[in-house]
Amino acid sequence: MKKLIRIMLLLCMTGILMVGCGKKESTVEEDVTIHIAGLKGPTSMGMVKMIEDKKEVQTGVRYDFAMYTTADEIVPKIVKGEIDIAAIPANLAAVLYQKTEKGITVIDINTLGVLYVVENGTSIQSFADLKGKTIYMTGKGTTPEYALNYLLEKNGLTREDVTVEFKTEATEVASVLQNTENAIGLLPQPFVTVACSQNEALRIALDLTEEWDKVQGEEKSSLVTGVTVVRNEFLEEHPEAVKIFLEEHKASADFVNQNVEEAAAWIESYDIVKAAVATKAIPYCNITCITGKDMKDKLSGYLNSLFEQNKESVGGQLPDEAFYYTK
Numbered sequence: 001m002k003k004l005i006r007i008m009l010l011l012c013m014t015g016i017l018m019v020g021c022g023k024k025e026s027t028v029e030e031d032v033t034i035h036i037a038g039l040k041g042p043t044s045m046g047m048v049k050m051i052e053d054k055k056e057v058q059t060g061v062r063y064d065f066a067m068y069t070t071a072d073e074i075v076p077k078i079v080k081g082e083i084d085i086a087a088i089p090a091n092l093a094a095v096l097y098q099k100t101e102k103g104i105t106v107i108d109i110n111t112l113g114v115l116y117v118v119e120n121g122t123s124i125q126s127f128a129d130l131k132g133k134t135i136y137m138t139g140k141g142t143t144p145e146y147a148l149n150y151l152l153e154k155n156g157l158t159r160e161d162v163t164v165e166f167k168t169e170a171t172e173v174a175s176v177l178q179n180t181e182n183a184i185g186l187l188p189q190p191f192v193t194v195a196c197s198q199n200e201a202l203r204i205a206l207d208l209t210e211e212w213d214k215v216q217g218e219e220k221s222s223l224v225t226g227v228t229v230v231r232n233e234f235l236e237e238h239p240e241a242v243k244i245f246l247e248e249h250k251a252s253a254d255f256v257n258q259n260v261e262e263a264a265a266w267i268e269s270y271d272i273v274k275a276a277v278a279t280k281a282i283p284y285c286n287i288t289c290i291t292g293k294d295m296k297d298k299l300s301g302y303l304n305s306l307f308e309q310n311k312e313s314v315g316g317q318l319p320d321e322a323f324y325y326t327k
Contacts, residue, residue: 032241033062034234037074037086040067040272042189043111043226044087046253046287048266053248061244067270078104084234085245090224091143091313094303097323098315104229107246107325109295110253112286113209113223114189115144118196121182124205127155130184134163136173137186143306144186146313147208147223150305154215177202188225190273190281197280209286221301225286230325250289257287296324 036051038044044067054063066083068074071092077083079100087110088096097104123129130152139145145164152158167173173185174195184205187195196202212223228249235242256263264278273281290298306313 031060031062032238033064034238034241034245035064035066035082035084037066037068037077037083037088039071039074039087039089039226040069042114042281042285042287043089044270044272045263045267045278045282045285046110046256046289047087047249048252048263048270049255050248050252051270052266053252061241067272078229078231081231081233083231085228085230085242087226087228089143090227090299090302091306093227093229094314094319094323096229096315097319098317102320102322103232105232105235105325106227106229106295106299106323107242107291108228108249109222109224109226109288109290109299110228110249111224111226112288113147113207113212114225114285115147115208115223116187116189116192116204116284117206117208118177118185118187118192118202119183119205120177120180120199120201121184122203123182124184127151127157127206127211131157131161133184134165135184135186136165136167136176138167138170138173140166141310142313143225144188146306146309147212148186149309151208151211151215155211174198189285190277192284193277193281197277204284207284220297221305222298224299224302227299235325246289246291250291253287253289256282292326296326299324 036047038047047065051063051065071088074083074086074088075092075096078086078096093104093106117124124133135148137144137148148164149159152162167176170187170191173187174191177183177185177195178199192204196204209223230242260279260282263282264275267273267278268275272278303314303318307318311317
């Protein structure tokens with residue numbers, strides 16, 4: 001028996017025997033092509049390394065990656081089965097879950113908050129300083145407005161305490177900031193980086209992700225921008241391929257955060273933003289790959305905060321347990 005154990009240990013050390021000898025990476029026995037969709041922005045930035053790595057892969061799991069300008073372009077392709085995995089806004093995932101009769105599952109959070117209060121001045125040092133101010137922003141009836149409302153309430157303020165002027169596009173907000181002294185805007189990355197690089201008088205006054213975390217108390221939610229979803233039909237047919245995707249997505253997101261300049265070059269090659277902008281923006285984009293129970297806690301709490309403001313923002317009701325991939 002002792003001799004047999006020694007032989008097994010030797011085989012483990014040489015890599016010949018894999019079963020039961022430490023962690024094994026997920027593998028697939030067949031060639032699988034995953035059709036992936038991403039939005040032109042931070043939610044796709046964390047995927048660039050994995051997409052690059054897969055360009056030369058001839059067997060196993062391959063990625064067919066397509067970039068879109070709006071989520072409205074992605075949704076019908078998911079419904080039709082043309083896309084297997086997609087990076088989309090967090091609240092849209094909840095809406096799509098209801099519309100597809102629970103036909104998708106969230107497998108990770110790919111981006112935490114990308115919203116920042118930007119000021120042409122120095123008066124805003126805390127959320128309390130926003131009282132009596134005018135805030136220029138986009139996103140009426142969407143995530144930016146809900147996030148602002150939530151943080152105002154948590155800081156003892158209401159919408160009556162501030163004046164909000166909505167603009168159609170982020171570029172319009174940036175223009176107001178550029179040309180108006182003491183103007184205050186709520187902008188997402190990478191627009192924040194672009195605006196600040198064009199006017200040295202502009203500065204980041206508040207990071208809404210940090211402000212969200214400050215007011216959590218015993219809650220575990222986070223400000224979430226983007227999540228990654230998979231069609232359940234694909235997940236059931238190719239569970240190992242999905243596990244490989246998650247492993248490689250995590251490694252890719254880590255690489256982007258740790259190798260900013262190299263990642264920025266790839267980001268420009270995919271026409272997301274210019275490399276110079278990406279280099280400055282990546283540290284502020286909160287690119288991540290959060291999975292399992294941590295993902296569920298952060299996302300469910302966030303969706304609940306939206307639900308309390310507007311039920312339709314998450315599809316009329318909160319998703320059930322099956323919405324979250326926690327294996």
